[in-house]
Amino acid sequence: MKVAVLMGGWSAEREVSLTSGRGIAAACRSLGHDTVEIDMGRDVAQRLTEAAPDVVFNALHGTPGEDGTVQGLMDLLGLTYTHSGLTTSAIAIDKELTKALLVPAGVPMPRGKLVASESLFTADPLPRPYVLKPVNEGSSVGVAIVTGESNYGHPIRRDVPGPWTEFATLLAEPFIAGKELTVAVLGDEALAVTELQTAQGFYDYEAKYTDGLTRHICPAELPAEVEAACLAHALTAHRVLGCRGTSRSDFRWDPAQGLAGLFLLEVNTQPGMTPLSLVPEQARYRGISYEQLVGRLIDMAIADAAIDKAGGGRA
Structure with a gap:
């Protein structure tokens, strides 16, 4: 062809x-x-x-x-x-639209709210720590974790680089402590759960695509019920959104809360296919070159x- x-x-x-x-x-x-x-x-x-x-x-x-x-x-x-096609792609890249479909389908996602970036200079939208992210970006582009010290020591001000200077509106969500997990779906099958351990504490864009900054544990060492829930939620998300080919769902899991501490963060309809990417890695684990x-x-x-x-x- x-x-x-x-x-x-x-x-x-x-x-x-x-x-x-x-x-x-x-x-x-x-x-x-x-x-x-x-x-x-x-x-x-x-x-x-x-x-x-x-x-x-x-x-x-x-x-x-x-x-x-x-x-x-x-x-x-x-x-x-x-x-995926037009409709699925438009919905999945919008984190609020994704929640509107997946939460009623039984997929746990963190509660959040849209905030005007300008409002961040005068008040916090949520108790710290919380996460700020663009509504329509992938690969953790523009994501900031706001801690007690404020975004790893960088204050939120108009003169300080951050998503608040790049986007007029941001999504604020509670920060979920614990493990970073991800599941690839190929066709109509969830492949595996991978845990991502980063040297810098957050699986951001740099950690995703810089060799040596993140350790991939595939399959992740998890309680059986958490592993099963990750696989099931990723497959539900893939089906409900109408994804085609492959998708990747990213999770955070707080072990201190057990199964109640598992939350899906986003669904990627165009997952990476680089040497460091997770879909090819999980496919290899399942015997697919x-x-x-x-x-x-x-x-x-x-x-x-x-x-x-x-x-x-x-x-």
Whole structure:
């Protein structure tokens, strides 16, 4: 087949997307596919049309590749593509919309509230410690933990760099002490639970994509009921949101509270595919090589497109 690997773009996660895309392109070639790499620019519609691929492997991270924008464009162009569609992507990248669907479905998520960044300079929205995060970003971009010392010693002020200077509105949530956990779903199966232990105390963007800063324990050493709950909640989130191909759900678990201390934080519909990424790692644990993972995602996209064509639409 002819496969176009769509990567790069202009989001804060551009470099990670390029790394994912190059690995995916190499895997596609090893599988025998005629592969073209497209670093997304404003001419993406023209380049995709000229490439005329049988399938587009969407390796974009962040906006506009993960929020439904590119998905809608590819729908208009009549292209088959990997991962989730427009509606699912738009909902999953919005943390408040995600909660509105998942909490009624029985998935525990931390209570929070939207706050104007300007209000943070005069009062705390929640008792400390709490977390501030953008509503529509992934990979922990722009996340700050506000402690008694204020964001690891950096005060919240107009003249201090932080998400309050980059985003007009932020989501404030209680800080959940304990372990960082994540679960990948492939197709309709939750693969494993991985615990992430970071040298800097928080699994932020730097910790995710800098070799040596985070230790991955796969499978995580957890009580059986907590492991089962993580797998079940990730699969419920994948199904309720209508995810396709693969997704990754991130959790925090406070062992002092037992099962009541487990909370899903967010669902990623375009998980990373870099050498440090968690979906390929969990796939390897389950006996699926990187090339096989890429091949499965392409096969799923083609199968989903056939279903959509028969049913008249894509979620």
